[in-house]
Amino acid sequence: MSAQAARAYLRGMLEKAGIDKKISPHKRHTYATNLLNAGAELVDIKALLGHESVATTQIYTNVGQARMEQVVARL
Numbered sequence: 001m002s003a004q005a006a007r008a009y010l011r012g013m014l015e016k017a018g019i020d021k022k023i024s025p026h027k028r029h030t031y032a033t034n035l036l037n038a039g040a041e042l043v044d045i046k047a048l049l050g051h052e053s054v055a056t057t058q059i060y061t062n063v064g065q066a067r068m069e070q071v072v073a074r075l
Contacts, residue, residue: 032060037067 014023028049035045046057 029060029062032057033062033064036061036063 010023014021032045032049035048036042040048042054042057042061045061046054049057049060051057
């Protein structure tokens with residue numbers, strides 16, 4: 001799917017849902033990162049985003065310094 005097709009699909013879904021708010025496909029990155037930071041497992045985020053591969057999901061999650069420190073502190 002091209003970026004243009006994804007934007008058009010998203011616009012159509014927003015219109016169908018009656019949402020009058022500017023939302024871009026890039027919000028997926030924020031959504032996925034917030035889920036990860038809230039403690040969601042990568043496999044669960046994968047399912048929520050509809051990805052077939054965890055590798056694809058990893059693209060959408062940004063692991064910050066604070067999260068890395070928390071993970072290391074658990075050891």
